[in-house]
Amino acid sequence: MAQNDQALLVRLKDSGLEFVVIGGLCVVYHGVPVATFDLDICCPFGEENIRKIESAVKDLNPFHRLTANKLPLELTRSSFASLKNLYLQTDLGKLDCLSEVAGVGNYEQVLQQSILHRMSFGEFRMLNLDALIASKSAAGREKDLEAVRLLRAVKEREAQQKEFF
């Protein structure tokens, strides 16, 4: 199954959804080359925003990838209030949408600790290095803690370069 993060990012942006890129792709963004097989974002939830996510992926055969019966993404009014996360499989890959990030906080807090980065395919908000380290530390899995070691080294190197210039 393909994983095309750039195409997913562009679709989310085009849907009008406000979001911050978190997780493994953000680790790559900061300079640590890990292989990550999903796109993680943090975004505000609620009907309007979930509708935007739905519109971004509706033609990509989306389904709730963690449900036993691979439930298709068909949202009802009752589901809007109870959903805090969406773990989707789409034809362009896995897309995990979270309403909060462990170690950082809710979307507003995540947004405050993000940086806007312009790329050839659009402008996207990425979790900043300190918040990414906090989130990976809070996640606490072995692979997260290994990423933390490397992210701390990158942070140290960036601080040295700022001093130098």
Next chain:
Amino acid sequence: MIDAATLAQMNGEYVMPPDAGPAWRAAAEYGFDMSLIEESLKLTPEQRFAEHQQVIDFLIELQESGQSHGAK
């Protein structure tokens, strides 16, 4: 004539940058290949994404190829 230090580097020994701080040294001593981080930091974030996409595409292809091989 290749000196011992060069030979060691040819065999994979990492040369610690003279300005490496404690976090960098700790990561290297933990066993990470810090030369990969050095190379990555030379790229722009967009170049890093492009490299990552290439790796992911290759790994998925490899995985699918392995699965279809196993199915035979």
